[in-house]
Amino acid sequence: MRVFLVIALACLAGGASASSPIAEVICEPTEKMTQKLSRQFGEQLHSWGTRGPEQVMQVWTDKRGDWTMVVSYATGTSCIVAMGENWEGNQAEDPA
Known part of the structure; x- marks a missing residue:
């Protein structure tokens, strides 16, 4: 699924001429990226x-554990900078 996401986003962003679909950062207007x-x-x-x-760094996840790291800029553009599988989030312990 993750490979499909990378290829789909690369195609929607205009495609990349590099050998790897994630070799170039994928950027779009923040609202479009969020949708x-x-x-x-x-x-x-x-x-x-x-x-x-x-800048705001965001981690997006789905129920399968796939994750996407996005940087959102004050200019209104967001870029995928990393993605992967098997995300396991740790909740901060309540010190009280």
Whole structure:
């Protein structure tokens, strides 16, 4: 499934001339990226954190454990920077 996602997103983003479908970063307007990840591929935003004042790093996951890491920029563009399988999230323990 993950390979299909990479190929599909690469095609929708205009395709890549590199030998690997993830060799180039896939970028789209943030709203469009969010819709594809949630509606088309069934992923939900799992976690996020800021990377300076202009960037937000997000991890999207689905029920099978596939994951996608996205960086969203203040300019309104989001880019897939990594993806994989077998995501296991750890919940922070309550110190109280």
